[in-house]
Amino acid sequence: AENLFERIDGVYSLAVSDGLALHLYKDPSGLRNLYLDTGRWPEVSFGTDLNQLMRMPGATRRLARASLHEYLRFGDIAAPRTIYESVIAVEAGQLLRCSARGVEERPLQPQALASPHPASFEEALEMLDKNLDRSVQARLSDAARPASFLSGGIDSALLCSMASRYRQDTTAVTVGFSGSAFDESPAAAQVAAHLGLAHEVLRFDRSQELSGLERLSAGAEQPIADPAAVPTLLAFEHCRGRFDVVLDGTGADEAVGSMPPRHVRLAVSYASVLPRAVRARLTRLLRSRPALAGYAPLVDFEHPADTMIRWRGFTRQEIEDLCGDPVSFEATQFYKTHARYPRGAHFERYSALINAMPSERLNQAILVSGLDVRFPFWDHATDRFIRQLRTEFRYLPGHPKRILRSLLARHVPAEMWNAPKHGFDFPLASFLVGDSHALVRRYLDTAFWRSTGVLSPETVAQWAKGFLNGDMRLAFRVWALVMLGAWLEAHGDVN
Helix, strand or coil: CHHHHHHCCCCCEEEEECCCCEEEEECCCCCCCCEEEEEECCEEEEECCHHHHCCCCCCCCCECHHHHHHHHHHCCCCCCCCCECCEEECCCCEEEEEECCEEEEEECCCCCCCCCCCCCHHHHHHHHHHHHHHHHHHHHCCCCCEEEECCCCHHHHHHHHHHHHHCCCCEEEEECCCCCCCCCHHHHHHHHHHHCCEEEEECCCHHHHHHHHHHHHHHCCCCCCCCCHHHHHHHHHHHHCCCCEEECCCCHHHHHCCCCCHHHHHHHHCHHHCCHHHHHHHHHHHHHCCCCHHHHHHCCCCCHHHHHCCCCCCCHHHHHHHHCCCCCCCCCHHHHHHHCCCCCCHHHHHHHHHHHCCCHHHHHHHHHHCCCEECHHHCHHHHHHHHCCCHHHHCECCECCHHHHHHHHCCCCHHHCCCCCCCCCCCHHHHHHHHHHHHHHHHCCHHHHHHHCCCCHHHHHHHHHHHHCCCHHHHHHHHHHHHHHHHHHHCCCCC
16 A cells, blocks of 8 residues: 555545445545544544545534644644544544554655756756756646746746746736735736736625635535634635636645744744743743833743744633643644654754644635635655755745745746745734624624533633733734634534
């Protein structure tokens, strides 16, 4: 079975029975989910759609408390955990073997490069150009109406430049937002015009966003707090009726890797060796002095892994107050990944953590919308090539994504895209405030949480009160509660 999985290219999940065991595999991208329900062992059931799997006779929709804690801390739930007690999610790049002996996990080692490692940076550039060009062509070969998402950033702009060589009829699609802090459509428009591509800018109004939230909550397999999940779904639904294939730049960050910000490196290297009580005292001291408050993140953490979490979720103590359970994150995928690296391995650790964080907004938007999204950076040969490059080809101080930037500069002038970049984002605080905080009042309602029995109604009410009184720092935590409440409302038989 191992040899079979290594020979298959693309984004996929696969189940194979050899008469002795059931083999379940998900390719390293993690973009096609696969689940195993062991709640009726030795009988098992498996499937690619968790919602359908839990509708099978005998399935038990019992909420896993550790997974709830993980969601509240990280904003998502990483494989092998799922929101349900008895269900295992197959991990990306892992082979799950299910037999009379039980369930065993077997990581597959990536294949070595078929060609020699490039000796110089220029040679690496040429090889990446050929690899990515081949990957894009393969993914557009059967497209009648192709499109490619274009945020204005490096990864998507590079894909559009590659697509324009092969299919000049490719349409670049950008999601625009009101307000300059979130809207990257002007930069995207410049890139598309330079490449000679048709360009569509999608702007969704509040009624569309609210409708999208309802569909996402009903269709999502698990709660998801990624603020970009709703506009992603809306963009996918829009494209579903207009294009038969859409390219996406996901996979570039994972392959190239990244160095964490300087304050994170200092926190992990030095502050993490201080006793927790000492860090707590230093945090209070720094925050009490406005001139020094900006240095508080250097010491304000419970565990060094906390400095690298994607969003500002609830702390361990806050989750214990919400759930009434003892909480530990040591067994989460995030903490276990962090623990594999020595203190000074900043690039390697942070790059591994990028891979460990799920891309569930994409998985769930694909599931709900039915759009055919293809990911050239997750072409196995291209992904292996980038990952096995020397670190200095991928990153130099002041030059993140060095090789991708250099390749893009060959096709698109740097002044069009070489600007500070944030991830695909969403004006979350204003969305929560809209209609007199209607979403907050609906999904943080005390009576609703009392009826679910999932979280402390009184503690939820405290978070709602803080946000309603104007504390915008609570926006992501409140959003996580809104999305959890919306998902529970749509999946009302979870117990």
